[in-house]
Amino acid sequence: MNHKVETIHFYHTNDIHSHFESWPQISRLLCDKKREHLIEGDACYHFDIGDHVDRSHPFTEGTKGQGNIRLLNEAGYDAVTIGNNEGITMSKEALSTLYKDAKFDVILSNLYEEDGSRPKWLLPYRIYVTEQGTRIGVIGATAEYKAFYLKLGWQVTAPRQNLKLVAESIAAETDVIVCLSHMGIHEDEKLAEECSEIDVILGAHTHHLFHDGKLIGNTLLAATGKYGEYVGHVTVKFNTDAKELLQMDAELVRTDSIESNEKDIEKVNDLIKIGKQAMEEQVFYNPSHLSQNLFDVSSLSSFFGRALIAYSQADCAMFNAGIFLGSLEKGWVTKEDLHSLLPHPINLCLITLDGSELKEVYELSLTKEWPQIEIKGLGFRGSLMGAMIHERLYKNRNDQLFAGNREVVSGQKYTLATLDMFTFGFFFPSLKHAEIEYYMPELIRDVLGWYGTTLIKE
Template sequence: MEQIIETIHIYHTNDVHSHFESWPQISRYLRERKRQHIEHEEACFVFDIGDFVDRSHPFTEGTAGKGNTHLLNQAGYDAVTIGNNEGITMSKTALNLLYEDANFDIVLGNLWDDGQYPEWAIPSVSYTTGKGTRVGIIGATAEYQAFYSKLGWQITPPRETLKKLAEQMKDEVDVIVCLSHMGIHEDERLAAECPIIDVILGAHTHHLFPEGKFVGPVLLAATGKYGEYLGHVTLKIGLDPKKITDRKAVLYRTDQLAHVEEDVREVNRLIDAGNQAMNEKVFFNPIPLRQNLFGESELSSFFARALIAYTEADCALFNAGIFLGSLEKGWVSKGDLHALLPHPINPCVVTLDGELLTEVYEQSLNKEWPEIEIKGLGFRGTLMGAMIHERLYQNRYGQLFAGNREVLAGKTYTLATLDMFTFGFFFPALKEAEKDYYMPELIRDIFGWYGKEQNID
């Protein structure tokens, strides 16, 4: 007797980062495919694996991310998990409000608020198909302990959390799907350590699996970044007994999905909506502040003073590439600040021994760095640009000073910088040093605060 088979379709996105260039096509395709599967009595689920929100886009910034939630609603998503862009670039209040209008589940097992899950999140959920197959969903996000704790959240190790959740639900469901914003290496470890999970939909490291990847019996799938691909996993389920008989993953290039004239207008409407929401005036700028990518400028000097004034650090260090334009004389709006500094980057004060501060200063003089292209780390520009030093300088005898103090081994100094420089990629000494991250303030918030503090109105 031929075995009765059910086909389950899973569509997934990850790390869209508010790149909406192809979003109208993606949304339309998902709605059409779900309608077709329902007509054929096939189960269909749509998931996002985090970092759908990115505050570098004016629509996201202007709507505090709630516009992104509306887009997911429109496209018919069933569940999402969060990425670090939802989790640590938004204030705790903003994240608590982000999903209040969501028509989908937020599956997140490793984020806590005073010992409880946030009201908007659940650690796992189970869906039952029309043919009775029980599909369990678990989810977790990357563990940025220092950042989450600074915002008032508690974050637990995601891989261990996911293994516990899978064990808890394995006897209650027929299929386990994991929404993992941990990164490719953690996904591979999870698959090796927990083969009772059937599918891991991955994210965070922007990896791409054109046809999926198997680690033992576990199928890993991921779509890269920026909505460039849409993922489709199909599971064939034997109904008596309930068992997966086949599993496959494919990707669709979103620039090859059907376009209509209205798509471009829809993307422009999102940008316009964000810009309109950020028309609020912040401060009056009495003189033009020009950008200089490869040296100091009026603009870099203004921000350097702002960073010192806000953090009260001894000295400051940052790169000129953070400025994506200049500021003209006149009123500066929230939108102007966002266009100038779109990065979800926080300021940070690092406490260093004089020997290490000297090492950092000497590394910052690398003549090749200004031309380096930076990708990731929260940076939304292109080139590093010149390294800017504020109150950190050598006198004519070659002695290094931080403020008015000579930098000496055995003495400690405070350096205000950008959080992206504390991860060890450029300055290894900053990775292990004592740090105080300023959150939820982004660097554009510091810039705007200083403008107002100067009584420029």
């Protein structure tokens, strides 16, 4: 009976976000397991489900993400899909060349060039055949951030519909279908309900965690949370004679339970060093010390506010003081200084509002509790929101609101420069549906660097 049953192992990671603290242990575990399983005669595959890259880490920023690819190569990955951090925090050119040295497949079916053609660096699916002849179809898709992808020169299509079409099209040629999904838990659950052809969905994006997987119909969902705290392991038993799936199990390995050594710590520190060395380039000379203040206006916030307005030609600007993770010293400012100060993969955007809408946004921004709120996600890499800072947006003695030198009145249009994280509807629901122009691929640290260089020229 045994010779008919093949055991196949899938190891998976997701949403590492360049948190390399446990990466040496993860890499060692994956390499050891692959060796072990192959000796036992089992098939073994390693997959990453996106957001491995995060530009808030100096190693990723300094190597333009190429360093992450080296790490995935060393750990013996077979395939990855992309997350929004690979997809929309990098320029089109950077993403197009990100995987040039990859020794694994990039599987993604819902991203296209502007003309509708498929980028050369990715595959809509791949069918892997084990030594015993079991055909494993691997498909992948990423979350649909339409406005952002469009601005960068990509076309992105609805991932769930896309995956169903691909799964149906390869069902006859495969024995097992595994989906690498960077769509989030709710979309994964819907996909499992709607597409019985898919056997395993390895999830990501919403940082959800399944300790023993989750079964919906005959589809097994598995996910490892975030930051490399866990490595996922799905075991599939397949009857090669009857071409029948016998059993599927999911488990998680806690990375802090994997033995570590001195060399691991060295490796992690080396990554930071490599990144910082790569960012030693001087950007501009800062004539005076600019200090931060988490709960009030500061010389740094004024400088940054002026930078946003100069770059976007907006009437006024609004942002939170929590984005500054330090002060800006007097002297030459390097790329590394700007990265340490503003590590967030956040873009500047210009919002056009009616006077009544701008008044509403301004009043909401004065919410007393906000400065103490801890922000997680939205591209923010600090901790507290901090005070909301208004540049050229103020009330006069008669309590009238002004944007620049114009009084804010209903029926007139005004432009507000702000951070893209305020357009997702969490803090300012009305901004989600406003007229927005995103500035991409430059991040807010690039805007600050640009402003510094323009002052020198003057």
